[in-house]
Amino acid sequence: MLLPALVLLAAFTHYPAVxxxxxxxxxxxxPNRPSVFVGLDNYASMIEDPIFWQALRNNLWFALATIxxxxxxxxxxxxxxxxxxxxxxxxxxxYFTPTVLPMIAVANIWLFFYTPTYxxxxxxxxxxGLPSQNWLGDKSTALASITVVAVWKEAGxxxxxxxxxxxxISPSLRxxxxxxxxxxxxxxxxxxWPLLMPxxxxxxxxxxxxxxxxxxxxxxxxxxxxxxxxxxLLYHLYEVGFKYWDQGYAAAITVVLIGTLATVALVQFFVxxxxxxx
Amino acid sequence: xxCNFTIIRGAIATVAIGATVxxxxxxxEVPFYFPVAVGGPITKYIDQFATDFNKENPTIKVAPIxxxxxxxTIVKALTANKAGTPPVASVLLSTDTFTLIDEDAIVPIDxxxxxADDKAWLAGFYKAFLLNGQVGGKTWGVPFQRSTxxxxxxxELFKEAGLDPNKPPQTWAEMTAMAQKLTKKDASGKTxxxxxxxxxxxxxxxxxxxxxxQNDVILSNEAGTQTKFDDPKVIEALQYWMDLSKxxxxxxxxxxxxxxxxxxxMEKKAAMIxxxxxxxxxxxxxxxxxxGVAMLPTGKKRGSPTxxxxxxxxxxxxxxxQAAAFKFAxxxxxxERAAQxxxxxxxxxxSPAAWDTVALKKYAADFPPATVARDQLQYxxxxxxxxxxxxxxxxxxxxxxAALTGSKTAEAAMKxxxxxxxxxxxxxx
Numbered sequence: 001m002l003l004p005a006l007v008l009l010a011a012f013t014h015y016p017a018v019x020x021x022x023x024x025x026x027x028x029x030x031p032n033r034p035s036v037f038v039g040l041d042n043y044a045s046m047i048e049d050p051i052f053w054q055a056l057r058n059n060l061w062f063a064l065a066t067i068x069x070x071x072x073x074x075x076x077x078x079x080x081x082x083x084x085x086x087x088x089x090x091x092x093x094x095y096f097t098p099t100v101l102p103m104i105a106v107a108n109i110w111l112f113f114y115t116p117t118y119x120x121x122x123x124x125x126x127x128x129g130l131p132s133q134n135w136l137g138d139k140s141t142a143l144a145s146i147t148v149v150a151v152w153k154e155a156g157x158x159x160x161x162x163x164x165x166x167x168x169i170s171p172s173l174r175x176x177x178x179x180x181x182x183x184x185x186x187x188x189x190x191x192x193w194p195l196l197m198p199x200x201x202x203x204x205x206x207x208x209x210x211x212x213x214x215x216x217x218x219x220x221x222x223x224x225x226x227x228x229x230x231x232x233l234l235y236h237l238y239e240v241g242f243k244y245w246d247q248g249y250a251a252a253i254t255v256v257l258i259g260t261l262a263t264v265a266l267v268q269f270f271v272x273x274x275x276x277x278x
Numbered sequence: 279x280x281c282n283f284t285i286i287r288g289a290i291a292t293v294a295i296g297a298t299v300x301x302x303x304x305x306x307e308v309p310f311y312f313p314v315a316v317g318g319p320i321t322k323y324i325d326q327f328a329t330d331f332n333k334e335n336p337t338i339k340v341a342p343i344x345x346x347x348x349x350x351t352i353v354k355a356l357t358a359n360k361a362g363t364p365p366v367a368s369v370l371l372s373t374d375t376f377t378l379i380d381e382d383a384i385v386p387i388d389x390x391x392x393x394a395d396d397k398a399w400l401a402g403f404y405k406a407f408l409l410n411g412q413v414g415g416k417t418w419g420v421p422f423q424r425s426t427x428x429x430x431x432x433x434e435l436f437k438e439a440g441l442d443p444n445k446p447p448q449t450w451a452e453m454t455a456m457a458q459k460l461t462k463k464d465a466s467g468k469t470x471x472x473x474x475x476x477x478x479x480x481x482x483x484x485x486x487x488x489x490x491x492q493n494d495v496i497l498s499n500e501a502g503t504q505t506k507f508d509d510p511k512v513i514e515a516l517q518y519w520m521d522l523s524k525x526x527x528x529x530x531x532x533x534x535x536x537x538x539x540x541x542x543x544m545e546k547k548a549a550m551i552x553x554x555x556x557x558x559x560x561x562x563x564x565x566x567x568x569x570g571v572a573m574l575p576t577g578k579k580r581g582s583p584t585x586x587x588x589x590x591x592x593x594x595x596x597x598x599x600q601a602a603a604f605k606f607a608x609x610x611x612x613x614e615r616a617a618q619x620x621x622x623x624x625x626x627x628x629s630p631a632a633w634d635t636v637a638l639k640k641y642a643a644d645f646p647p648a649t650v651a652r653d654q655l656q657y658x659x660x661x662x663x664x665x666x667x668x669x670x671x672x673x674x675x676x677x678x679x680a681a682l683t684g685s686k687t688a689e690a691a692m693k694x695x696x697x698x699x700x701x702x703x704x705x706x707x
């Protein structure tokens with residue numbers, strides 16, 4: 001009964017993963033130079049590749065900023081729209097809209113927000129007499145600019161999980177806490193937060209994966225520029241694989257990327273799991 | 279990645295078997311990939327071409343397949359080629375010639391040029407458009423959708439600034455001087471209108487090549503094995519570009535987005551812009567003011583790179599398919615059709631004969647700016663292209679962006695780019 005699923009899994013997940021690892025030890029085949037075993041050569045060229053290191057550095061900053069910001073924002077929004085108030089449905093929808101939009105469309109919208117001299121940010125800045133800023137065209141602001149887009153896109157998605165979790169928490173807990181005289185902050189810290197822990201773990205794992213997986217907006221907004229300031233690992237991998245056709249090296253980067261992600265996910269599950277109440 | 283190719287190969291093989299069974303014995307199938315890189319209903323035009331061609335040639339069935347951007351199309355074509363079943367023909371960037379040869383994916387067009395008529399046809403193209411497709415004494419690509427860089431200027435803003443609206447700058451010095459008059463600042467000292475704008479996102483090397491050609495230097499040798507990024511003339515050209523912003527303040531600082539440059543022009547945020555002729559139809563229909571199109575100004579001489587796509591024929595197709603694809607290429611580039619294609623899209627019609635057709639003559643008379651790109655062709659050079667093209671080009675792009683964003687000097691940026699290019703090209707010498 002499980003055979004069809006197993007076959008699909010093997011053909012599309014296990015075999016490619018193993019083949020990628022093998023490819024990463026082989027040279028890139030060319031018409032007159034077949035692929036040969038080169039050992040760790042591809043990994044050695046990775047260590048010598050300054051763009052790889054820059055992409056890795058960019059990606060770490062990107063992850064460090066997007067993960068806490070998007071998760072924190074999601075929790076805050078969920079707590080807010082969970083309360084009873086006028087226009088709650090509308091607010092929830094507004095927060096969720098960025099998630100529904102395709103990333104390509106989002107990136108194009110933001111491209112015009114960031115446009116120098118007449119973009120939205122410039123117009124708002126102009127009202128307050130702020131100097132003109134070329135957000136995406138300046139090495140010091142480009143990475144932060146694309147990070148903001150990612151946070152904007154992701155927070156709404158994570159909010160849905162928090163909202164669902166909040167609604168499954170029994171209202172009697174809140175009443176009991178109120179009778180005991182617990183303040184709102186105390187209630188959040190000692191009751192809500194621990195009960196939300198399983199959701200937080202799930203959201204965190206997703207946020208980490210997304211931080212290494214989202215590149216659509218880079219393709220649309222900066223193509224990794226200026227001078228690699230916004231090149232993320234996956235974007236660099238795409239360039240090596242499908243622009244330079246350097247299959248062996250691309251496989252090596254893939255192995256490193258997947259290895260990193262797997263390690264982080266495992267650590268999250270084992271360490272954070274101990275702190276969660278199911 | 280190899281794994282993925284294997285699976286795709288399987289899928290394609292299945293489709294291919296299906297196709298062979300279905301096709302009747304006499305009909306030659308020609309799958310044809312094409313990209314869309316400019317505005318307008320391009321797919322509709324291409325489908326119409328294929329339908330008309332198939333009607334005239336009942337034994338051939340050209341099947342056009344829209345494959346995305348130029349980059350998407352070469353990814354698909356080369357992936358299919360590695361899998362063993364590439365398209366029979368495809369439109370790809372003229373600068374992809376070296377890559378396609380190195381991958382052993384295409385055959386020279388000369389293989390099919392046999393009759394006197396064929397020879398006259400191949401000799402009929404503008405020489406500038408053939409350059410990128412000519413390697414090792416052979417012609418590998420047929421010019422199809424080709425463009426070049428031109429300058430657009432806003433006549434209204436020229437008038438406001440006290441300049442003659444019908445006289446665009448002819449030299450670098452004039453461009454700088456005019457741009458200074460055309461740059462406006464508000465009370466707080468913020469620039470609200472720039473004199474000139476040359477985009478630098480994505481593929482800055484293409485526009486930079488305009489500057490280097492004008493400064494009388496060619497960026498690479500014909501064999502595609504040697505670059506000259508650290509030539510003093512190249513550094514000088516880059517310094518001029520940087521100075522427009524840093525020294526004169528007439529050009530926006532940092533990286534200027536390619537995609538929004540036509541919009542900046544239409545919004546009157548830039549009085550003069552450099553961009554492709556392919557934007558002509560777009561700007562013509564959206565600009566609410568009188569504008570002009572001019573050749574790029576001269577430095578030491580006139581110059582501009584060509585750009586756009588060539589028609590290639592793949593090696594792994596059967597001889598019958600290749601012959602059919604050649605017939606289609608020849609049919610597509612007949613003067614009347616090339617003229618029609620140029621009018622519909624804004625691409626430069628690829629042969630002098632096309633410009634002699636009634637349709638194009640009438641179009642040019644109604645809209646004289648359309649002829650500027652053609653007249654500039656006599657000064658045009660091949661678009662920058664080498665072996666391992668995308669990587670070498672990236673080294674140049676990175677260097678240009680580093681200099682334009684101020685993180686390196688022009689000299690350091692070009693020397694670094696040259697060092698990287700030499701490392702990449704070592705194995706091709």
